[in-house]
Amino acid sequence: MTGQSSREMSEKHTIQLLIHGDNDRQALEEFLDERYDVIADDTLQPVDCYLVGERMVPTYRDALREHKNEVHPTFTPVLLIQQEGSRGTVPLPSEQNGDGAPLIDEVVAAPVDRTTLFRRVGNLLARREQSVELSKRYEDVQIRFQRLFDSANDAIFVVAPSVDEITECNPAACDLVGYSRDELLSVSPTETIHADDRERFRSFLEDVQETGQGSTDDLTCQTKRGEKRQLEMSAATLEDSKQSPVILSARDVTERKAYERELELKSQAMDKAPVGITITDPDREDSPMIYVNEGFEALTGYSEEEALGRNCRFLQGGATRGEPVAEMRTAVENDEPVSVELRNYRKDGSQFWNRVSIAPVRDDTGTVVNYVGFQEDVSERKEREMDLQLFKKAVENAGHAVFITDRDGTIEYVNPKFEARSGYTRAEAVGQTPRIIKSGKQDEEFYDRMWQTILSGEQWNANLINQRKNGELYHVDQTISPIGNDDGEITHFVTIEADVTNRRLRKQQLNVLNRVLRHNLKNGMTVIRGRADLLRESLSDDEARAHVNAIEEQVNALATLSDKAGTVRSLFERDVSAETVTNVTELVGDVVTTFSEEHPTASFNFNDPDPLYARADRRLRLVLEELLDNAVIHNDKPVPEVMVTARPSSERRSEEWIDIEIIDNGPGIPAHELKTIKRGEETPLQHGTGLGLWIVHWTVSLYGGEVTFVDDTSRGTGIVVSLPRMSADASVRGTPVEHR
The missing domain is CATH 3.30.450.20 (PAS domain)
Structure with missing residues (x-):
């Protein structure tokens, strides 16, 4: 037999005859029995093909239709045997409506021609074989789809068109929300969404039904236990219909969102950190910077565009010491962290102390993939440390x-x-x-x-x-x-x-010497002077009286020396305040006037400049009186001439110094006196004749000034007293000078 399938040759198909009348049923059974297994039972059996007589259709219509729906999509053919003279009480295939599978698949007219019958039955069974094969394939696809559906990592929900019912879900969906499958299939999809997002979720589903697909990443679900989970959701309709079910794929991105927020926070923290942060790439030539934060820009003055792609050594300069640079280089070569402090330079050229900390960044295998650097301006601390070291050295010494x-x-x-x-x-x-x-x-x-x-x-x-x-x-x-x-x-x-042990002893010694010189010696001189007067009156010899005169002169000199010794002591009774100020012009003019009255035979010349102020007090009068006294008393000219000048200094900075110059026409100061004063000490072989110049020298030194000697053949010889200059308003704050 040609045209038979392999199944027909190895296994016969089963055909059930639903024919009215025993004769017709028996005739058909004889025709078909040689090729097929024929069943002539009145009860509907699951077979490969049904041959139904027209009169039997009403009896088996519902059962046949139900059976065909149950085994769909497997094709179960029904061949109608149409009686001769039939008036078409059974709809033919072309006359059936489109609701579900057709009940009658083929028609053969009675009396049945054997060849026609086999051809019609064979064609129907061939279609069945194809449908069986397709059904198996569909079943395999369905099984694989179910497996994929069940094993998917993402939660999958199938939502009814009304969006009020979940019709299917996978295990991942149950795990996500904490409900069992049966529980999920009995609740509304919105009940799995946090209350704040439910309206937005419903709008999302409606948009998906309108457009066919959609996605969102900002919905929050609420688990059975009340926990919130961040969702990334995509959805699509299963059919091209507004009333199509919607398949939802939901992914739990709570941890990822938290990581993204953490990463964003860390990124912002790095960008806004108050220290400079850099990241370099050691795999590129010269390890250039691939990231700098705002702190680095503020610290160095270089913008991100100016810094990226460069090695950080461009901040170094002439004052950068080599030791910390070498220490950093060695640490980087050994893939070790390091912290150093070195001088760097900003874009504007200014220096700053930079504390640089570098650490390697490793991947999961331990390989260094980057270096992160932290840079901090520690200039103030370094300056404090250096000041502290300087202070410590000063205190130590x-x-x-x-x-x-x-x-x-x-x-x-x-x-x-x-x-x-x-x-x-x-x-x-x-x-x-x-x-x-x-x-x-x-x-x-x-x-x-x-x-x-x-x-x-x-x-x-x-x-x-x-x-x-x-x-x-x-x-x-x-x-x-x-x-x-x-x-x-x-x-x-x-x-x-x-x-001050030694100072106190010296003070005691000075007090004792002052008492001896001023009291004991002075009393002794008074006794000697009185006895000398008595001795002169008792002597008539001029030569003898001359000796008495010599004694009186020495007594007077010693008395003067005693007075000056008291002056020396008074010089050191108190220090000079930095704010002590006197009007030098007024003081010098007052002293010159006094001397002019006391020495009418002498000639005094004093310029009267604008008021000049100096750091001095009432002891400056002793200096002026001593110098003018020397200029007049020790002058060997018939008319002593003394020229006094007060002016801003011509040898020093005039805004800082005042010079008081006293020039006379006398013989000048003895050379050995000048040498003693300039050297600052007396020796047994080199000493002065009195205390006058020492008083001048010591007093001016108290003011921070200086005494210099002039020898001008055109004007004479004399002394210049240089004093620190003060402003006029400082005199208001200072101690007023008592001129008399």
């Missing part, structure tokens, strides 16, 4: 003893001079209190006043007696200054002590 205590008086630091003065080493003193140098010469009231003063924030000044480690006593001028923090709280005290 100070000529006074310095020690620092905490608020309770415990010593935290002493300088070398303290060790030398007290005899206590630093190790012995630190941790102790200043009681270790207490002598017991000051009473408790003294220390109560001291603590009350310094704890109130005021400075303490006193003279006291300390005791060395070996028991020796020594005098000091003590100054204690409170040190406070930024909140104004006193935290420490710094004490400076000047050893």
Whole structure:
């Protein structure tokens, strides 16, 4: 038999005969039995093909239609045997409506021709074989789709056209929202969305039905346990219809969103960080910068465009030391982190101290892929450190003893001079209190006043007696200054002590000498002068009287020397304040006027310039009187001529110095006197004849000035007193000068 399929040859198809009348049924069964398994049962059986008589159609119509729908899409053919003379009570295939599969697939007229019957049945069974094959393929696709559907990582929901019902979901959807499949299929899709987003979600579904597809990444679902999860969702309709089901694919992006927010926060933090941050690429030539933040731009003055693509060494310059640069280079070569401080240069050329910290950035395999650098301007700190080092060196080398205590008086630091003065080493003193140098010469009231003063924030000044480690006593001028923090709280005290033991002894010696010179010597001179007067009256010999005159002259000289010794002592009784100011023009004019009245035979010439002010006090009058006295008394000319000038200095900066020049026509100052004054000391072989010039020299030195000697053959010889110049308004703040 030709045209038979392999199935027909190996396995017969099954055909059920639904024919009215035994004879017709038996005839058909004989025709078909040689090729097919024929069933002639009145009960509908699942077979490959049905041959139905026209009269039997009403009986089996519903059962046949139900069976064909159940096995769809597998094709189950129904062949109608149409009786001769039929009036068409059964719709033919071309006459059936399109609702579902047709009930009758082929028609053959009775009496049935055998060849026609086999051809019609064969064609129908061939169509069935094709449908079976297609059904298997569809089933395989359906199985694979279901597997993909169930194994998808993203949550998948199938939503009914009404968008009020979930008709299908995969396990990932259940895991996402925490509901079982049955629970999800019984709730509205909006119930899985957070209340704040439900209206927006419904609008999203409606837009998808309108356009056929859509996506969003800002919806928030709410799990069964009430947790919020960020969703990225895409959707599409299953059919080209506005009433089509919608398939939703939802991905949980909560962690990714959090990471993105964290990354954005870190990126903003890097961009806005108050320090410079750079990232370099070591895989590119010369490791150029591939990122700089705003802090780097502000720190260096270079914009991002100017910095990217360059190695950071372009910030270096002439003042950059090689050691920290070499240290960085070595660390980078060894893939190690490093921190150094070096001088760098901004775009405008200004220098700054840069603390550079570099660290390698590694990937998962440990390979260095980048270097991150942090740059911080530490110029202020470096300057403070250098100032602190300078201060420490100054304190360490100070000529006074310095020690620092905490608020309770415990010593935290002493300088070398303290060790030398007290005899206590630093190790012995630190941790102790200043009681270790207490002598017991000051009473408790003294220390109560001291603590009350310094704890109130005021400075303490006193003279006291300390005791060395070996028991020796020594005098000091003590100054204690409170040190406070930024909140104004006193935290420490710094004490400076000047050893004045020798100075006090010199003062005592000067007092004793002053008493001897001014009192004892003066009293002795008075006695000698009185006896000399008596001796002259008793002598008639002129030569003998001449000896008495010589004695009186020496007595007068010694008396004058005694007076000047008292003047010397008064010079050093007090210091000169930096704000002490006097009107030099007025003072010089007053002294010249006084001398003109006292010495009418002498000639005085004084220019009267605009008022000039200098750093001086009433002791300047002693200087002027001494110099004018020398110019007149020691002048060997019949008419002593003295020219006095006060002017801004011509040898120094005139805005800073004033010169008082006194020139006379006398023999000048003896050479040995000048040599002694210039050298600043007297020796047994080289000394002056009096105290006058020393008084001038010492007084002017107190003012920070200088005495110079002039020898002008055209004008005579004399002295120039140079004094620091002060402004007129400073005289208002200064100490007024008493001219008389």
